Amino acid sequence: MRFPKNPFKFGTVVQGDFFTNRTAEIQEFSSILNSENHLILIGPRRFGKTSLIRTITAQSGRPVVYLDALMLTSAEDFSVQFLNKLFRLYPFERIKNMVKQFRLTPTLSMNPLSGEVEVSFSGSKSEATENYVLEDALNLAEKLSRPDRKLIVVIDEFQEVMNFGSGFDRQLRSVIQHHQNINYVLTGSQESLMRSLFEQKKAPFYHFGMLRYLGKIPHDEFLEYLSSRFSTLQTEAQVLAEAILQITGAHPYYTQQLAWQCWEVLRLRREEGLATLPDEVATEAAEKLTIVHDLDFDRLWNGMGTTDRKLLTRLSEGPIEALNSMLLTQTGLSAVSTAHSALKRLSESGIVIKSNSGYFIDDPFFSRWIQRKRRA
Ligand SMILES: Nc1ncnc2c1ncn2[C@@H]1O[C@H](COP(=O)(O)OP(=O)(O)O)[C@@H](O)[C@H]1O
Ligand SMILES: [Mg+2]
Structure with a gap:
């Protein structure tokens, strides 16, 4: 059987079948x-x-x-x-x-x-x-x-x-x-x-x-959309969809990007007769995307000052609700005002997103990249 065409799309405007909810x-x-x-x-x-x-x-x-x-x-x-x-x-x-x-x-x-x-x-x-x-x-x-x-x-x-x-x-x-x-x-x-x-x-x-x-696409609706697409390939489609959303936090663009990559990983694993455990597939796809963007992330990181880097390092571990003194100590930032202006700058450039639940890094693969590099 020929492997079905990848049904996910990112980077351009989506309409029709690619558009959900x-x-x-x-x-x-x-x-x-x-x-x-x-x-x-x-x-x-x-x-x-x-x-x-x-x-x-x-x-x-x-x-x-x-x-x-x-x-x-x-x-x-x-x-x-x-x-x-x-x-x-x-x-x-x-x-x-x-x-x-x-x-x-x-x-x-x-x-x-x-x-x-x-x-x-x-x-x-x-x-x-x-x-x-x-x-x-x-x-x-x-x-x-x-x-x-x-x-x-x-x-x-x-x-x-x-x-x-x-x-x-x-x-x-x-x-x-x-x-x-x-x-x-x-x-x-x-x-x-x-x-x-x-x-x-x-x-x-x-x-x-x-x-x-405009907020994100609701988790459950995105889950259904992803599951129905993967169900033609993967028996555990819903588990895979959940793993994808865990990584992307249901961000519309990154979710489509990771889903696209998972589809490609499934294709390769099938060709090579390898197992397709959902969590492994999602992790491998996320790793691939992190590596593919290494040069972009490297440039971005190099263009930043230490305050931005300290904040982003902290954010790569998880979202923060607000800047308080404990957090500042943890991040190694001394002045609240410097941290505030860094957060403002990062939000304005779209690297950090502010939501009801706090601040987080927009790009989940950039977040992974920071973690990965620090562990390396
Ligand atoms: N309703 C949707 N259903 C599925 N994917 C979507 C949807 N909205 C956005 N996306 C994903 O997000 C990407 C960016 O969408 P776009 O409309 O260009 O966002 P914006 O104009 O807010 O920057 C699309 O390429 C697509 O991958
Ligand atoms: Mg636009």
């Missing part, structure tokens, strides 16, 4: 988008924000403009990419005439490779003209969108717009707050930055939309 979130967020409200979604990197939003917007059957702010380089780039996407959604003739009324007229050209219309603005630009372009582009979307089939505009990794120059966020808000025909979805991974944009009274996006946090 999130039923409560799908229902709740869909109804927000079916109302007059906007959705703000905050969650750690690789928890599945993009996959979830893509799934919801695809299910809605409505027109969608999706922008990944991480891949945009400036305010002008934002406006240009926004317009390019509008051109793919609405009839060219209709947009063409509306664009003529822009205060700064864009040049439209056809990309011979993709066959798609591309927008550009020539000539030198000042901050004022850049603002016109942004305003005209956003208002064009509002005019094109029909009330019975409202446009959804997704700005993924929204905190990155802070890099487009001071005032961009305020400018954006001042325009889109008047829109009636668009539902906006703004997502972000950097919790503290997102909070400062949306939760503080003086923040430009204060009370702009309904703010939600």
